Amino acid sequence: MARSKLLTAAALSSAIVLASCAGKTVSDDTSATSTATSPESTTTVETLVLETDDDVALNLEIEQVEPDTLIEESDEMNMDLVGDLVFFDYDKADIRAEFREMLNTRAAYLVANPNIEVVLEGHADERGTREYNLALGERRAKQVATYLQVKGVSAGQIDVVSYGEEMPLALGKSESDYAQNRRVKFK
Amino acid sequence: MNMARLTQRLFLVAFFLLPTVVLADLDIVVTKGYDSKTKMAIVPFFWGEATVLPEKIDAIMTNNMVRTGRFDVLPSESMLSQPSTEEGVFFRDWQLLGQEYLVIGHLKPFADNKIEAKVALYDVVKNRRVVQVTQIVGQYQLREFAHSLSDLFYERITGVRGIFSTRVAFVTRKALADDRYDFRLQVADADGQRARTVYKSGEPIISVAWSHDGQKIAFANKIGDRWKIIIQDLKSGKVNSISDARGYTSSPAFSTDGRYLAYVSSNKNSPEIYIYDFQTGKSERLTRNTYIDTEPSFSPDSKYLVFTSEKGGKPQIYRYDLAAKRSERLTFEGDQNFRARYSTDGKYLVFVHLNEGRFHIASMDMASRDIRVLTETDLDESPSIAPNGTMLVYATQRGGQGVLAWVSLDGQVTNQMKSDFGDVLEPAWSPYLN
Numbered sequence: 001m002a003r004s005k006l007l008t009a010a011a012l013s014s015a016i017v018l019a020s021c022a023g024k025t026v027s028d029d030t031s032a033t034s035t036a037t038s039p040e041s042t043t044t045v046e047t048l049v050l051e052t053d054d055d056v057a058l059n060l061e062i063e064q065v066e067p068d069t070l071i072e073e074s075d076e077m078n079m080d081l082v083g084d085l086v087f088f089d090y091d092k093a094d095i096r097a098e099f100r101e102m103l104n105t106r107a108a109y110l111v112a113n114p115n116i117e118v119v120l121e122g123h124a125d126e127r128g129t130r131e132y133n134l135a136l137g138e139r140r141a142k143q144v145a146t147y148l149q150v151k152g153v154s155a156g157q158i159d160v161v162s163y164g165e166e167m168p169l170a171l172g173k174s175e176s177d178y179a180q181n182r183r184v185k186f187k
Numbered sequence: 188m189n190m191a192r193l194t195q196r197l198f199l200v201a202f203f204l205l206p207t208v209v210l211a212d213l214d215i216v217v218t219k220g221y222d223s224k225t226k227m228a229i230v231p232f233f234w235g236e237a238t239v240l241p242e243k244i245d246a247i248m249t250n251n252m253v254r255t256g257r258f259d260v261l262p263s264e265s266m267l268s269q270p271s272t273e274e275g276v277f278f279r280d281w282q283l284l285g286q287e288y289l290v291i292g293h294l295k296p297f298a299d300n301k302i303e304a305k306v307a308l309y310d311v312v313k314n315r316r317v318v319q320v321t322q323i324v325g326q327y328q329l330r331e332f333a334h335s336l337s338d339l340f341y342e343r344i345t346g347v348r349g350i351f352s353t354r355v356a357f358v359t360r361k362a363l364a365d366d367r368y369d370f371r372l373q374v375a376d377a378d379g380q381r382a383r384t385v386y387k388s389g390e391p392i393i394s395v396a397w398s399h400d401g402q403k404i405a406f407a408n409k410i411g412d413r414w415k416i417i418i419q420d421l422k423s424g425k426v427n428s429i430s431d432a433r434g435y436t437s438s439p440a441f442s443t444d445g446r447y448l449a450y451v452s453s454n455k456n457s458p459e460i461y462i463y464d465f466q467t468g469k470s471e472r473l474t475r476n477t478y479i480d481t482e483p484s485f486s487p488d489s490k491y492l493v494f495t496s497e498k499g500g501k502p503q504i505y506r507y508d509l510a511a512k513r514s515e516r517l518t519f520e521g522d523q524n525f526r527a528r529y530s531t532d533g534k535y536l537v538f539v540h541l542n543e544g545r546f547h548i549a550s551m552d553m554a555s556r557d558i559r560v561l562t563e564t565d566l567d568e569s570p571s572i573a574p575n576g577t578m579l580v581y582a583t584q585r586g587g588q589g590v591l592a593w594v595s596l597d598g599q600v601t602n603q604m605k606s607d608f609g610d611v612l613e614p615a616w617s618p619y620l621n
Contacts, residue, residue: 119412127546129525129539129568130393130613131438131451132495132502134407134414135458135479138435142456161412162435166360166391167368171587 079109081118084186086144087179090125093139095147103144106186107151114154119187120144122162123169125178130164137162144184221256221599225287225344228261232292232306233271241326244304245292247333250378251351252341254593255577256600261286273307273316281311288317288344301325304332308340317343334376350573353377354617355580356385356404357591358392361609369609372406374421377573377616379591379604386419386426395615398441404615405448407437416450429463438482442489449483449492460494460507473507474514482526483507486533493517493527493536504538517551520558524549526569530576531618535596537561537570537579548581550596561598571616572596580614 084106086099095103110116122141124133141160149155170177229252232245252258263269267280271293281289292306307319318339324332331352338349354374361369370392375382386392390409397404405418414435418427430436434453441448448463452470460473460483473492474480479502482495492507499516504527507514517536518524527538533553540549540560548562548570564583572579576596583592585603589610593602604611 126566128502128523128541129482129495131481132479132525134393134435134437135451135453135481138453138458139479159412161409162414163391163409164393166393166409167366173587 079106081106081109081116081186086140086184088140088182088184090178090182091128091136093136093143095143100147103147104151107148107153110148110153110157111151114157117157117159120158120160121185121187122160123167123181123183123185124165125181126165126168127178128165130166134162134164137164140182140184224257224259226259226261226285227252227288227290227344228266228281228284228286228311229290230266230269230271230292231263232294232304234294236296240294240302240329242329242333244294244306244329244333244336245290247330247378248290248337248340251334251337254378254602255341256595256602257345272305276309278309278311278314281309286311288340290340297323302329306336308343330376330381334378347577348575348619350377350575350577350616350619353574353620354401355379355571355591355614356395356397356617357582357614358395358406358612359606359608359610360391360589360612370408371608372404372419374404374617382606382608385421386417393613394438395613396440397615397617398445399443399618400445401618401620403441403445405439405441406613407435407439416448418448434458440484440492442485443487444489447485447489449485451481451483460492462492473512484526484528486529487531488533493529495525495527504536517556518558521549527551528571530572530596531574532576535572535576537572537596539568539570548579548594559598561594561596562592562601564592567592569613569615571614573616574619580616582612582614 084102086095086103089096110118120141122137122139124136128136138160141162145158145160148158165181168181169183170180229245229249234240249260252260261284265284267284268275268277270276270291272291276289276291289309289311290306292304294302294304297303301323303321303323305319305321308317309315310317320336320339322332334351337351341347341349341351355377356372356374359371359373363369367389370388370390371384372386372392372395373382373384385404388408392406392408395404395406402422403418403420405416407414408417413430414437415428415430416436416439418439429450431452431454436450436452438451439448440450446465448465450461450463451458452461457477458479458481459475460480461470462473463470476498478496478498480494480496483492484494485492490509492509494505494507495502496505502523502525503516504518504524505514505516521540521542523541525539527536529536535553536551537548538551540547540558545565546567547560548567549558549560551558562581562583567581567583570579570581578593578595580591580593582589584590585605588605589612590606591604591611591614594600
């Protein structure tokens with residue numbers, strides 16, 4: 001289940017990147033008038049592309065897999081990694097002992113399924129500057145990636161992206177809110 | 188060594204430049220000021236027509252002066268007379284009211300729906316006219332005109348160039364349904380009015396930086412699984428981006444001459460500082476270690492870069508000598524220090540200072556290296572100094588919401604600005620724009 005979604009998402013996002021690099025180059029003399037005519041449609045384009053990303057992936061899953069097989073497979077051997085969370089101490093990126101067993105299971109699964117790719121999203125709490133937290137979020141995601149690689153997962157199966165402090169899970173200011181926000185999420 | 192890819196694009200990202208649309212209404216509260224203020228009377232300007240003008244110049248000027256914390260402006264109901272021409276000015280009346288300066292203005296219709304304005308500033312103590320301005324202005328230039336007058340009068344009174352015609356860029360973040368957010372880069376007048384959206388994204392925008400000619404704004408935007416540096420030309424709307432094949436690119440800062448852009452890339456594993464040369468299209472890597480190096484910013488003479496590094500164990504501010512290719516640690520006080528920015532004259536740094544668990548804005552005198560904590564709020568970040576060096580704008584929180592706040596470099600005056608548009612983040616004060 002995770003597989004088809006992730007692969008499709010990856011294919012789509014690389015298509016977006018290609019389109020953005022190749023198609024839209026403009027000359028230096030572009031006037032303000034021509035740019036002013038386009039904003040509405042471009043907003044829609046960008047937003048829609050990002051939405052389509054998920055929608056298409058979900059549709060494809062439904063087309064590819066019969067409901068019965070889907071249930072059976074996920075019970076037996078398909079591990080849905082999406083949404084799994086690893087939490088961290090303040091200003092730290094060390095993997096706490098309590099998450100090792102979970103990560104070992106994930107690693108074994110990825111080793112057994114070399115076609116499956118994961119994206120590790122790194123997050124930070126709001127304390128500290130946004131740039132520092134962007135770096136810290138990436139360090140956490142890379143720490144999880146390194147752990148998985150030590151356990152034999154191929155580097156090519158893993159991508160990391162940091163969100164810094166920009167997408168908190170908990171909006172409060174207590175230590176327990178902050179603890180929820182210092183995380184790496186499997187996507 | 189060309190590691191970064193500079194991509195030119197225009198229509199991929201949303202772009203707006205609609206000068207008349209107000210998207211964020213920002214309300215400014217002066218929370219603290221100087222004890223001894225200059226006393227000033229701004230007489231409501233005369234306008235003899237039945238039509239109502241779109242802006243009240245005298246009211247805008249009054250707000251400007253009050254917001255500096257240095258002026259006490261006399262309420263119009265306390266005035267003994269309300270002259271609009273020099274014949275009506277009796278210095279004794281204003282001296283009786285304890286005033287030091289007086290502003291009067293006379294507006295009358297001109298051809299093409301324009302207005303002829305005659306405005307004067309008087310020194311009441313010395314019984315003389317300081318300066319008089321006669322100007323033909325369009326009805327929709329009245330706000331700019333009020334800011335220009337404020338700049339001129341402020342400079343004549345204080346000897347320091349005014350910043351009322353400058354702008355502040357910032358990011359707004361509004362939560363939508365289903366964990367989605369609306370991020371916007373906006374540019375407003377220095378008083379927070381007339382905020383206009385110049386860039387819009389469903390994903391985070393951080394690290395807003397102006398070019399020194401005021402023509403471009405650079406910032407970082409998460410696009411898919413990468414962070415790209417976007418450089419937007421404000422007049423044409425043309426957008427360039429810098430990104431690497433791996434990791435993130437962020438934290439852009441222009442050199443004073445506009446030739447270079449310092450930035451951060453984690454392409455080679457840990458975040459390192461690079462300099463992109465717009466002329467050659469090449470990037471040079473400056474730092475090389477396994478620690479976080481980030482938040483570079485050029486000194487006004489572009490000989491140095493200040494940046495944040497945790498190579499000493501915790502994040503502290505360092506200064507990199509671009510000729511000697513060596514860095515020196517600048518901050519030793521407080522638990523952590525981040526994101527330094529120079530004042531325009533290079534005499535001060537302002538930065539984020541963590542002490543006893545609270546994040547404040549502090550300044551450092553570059554001659555003595557003395558640190559002074561300027562703010563009393565918490566979770567303060569993104570300090571940016573006005574081009575005349577009197578005030579800085581920063582981001583803080585009030586009632587759980589991100590707001591902008593101002594503080595004078597001597598810590599005496601503070602203002603806050605709230606938005607109906609959600610959180611206001613990452614402010615950056617523009618250079619002088621004219």
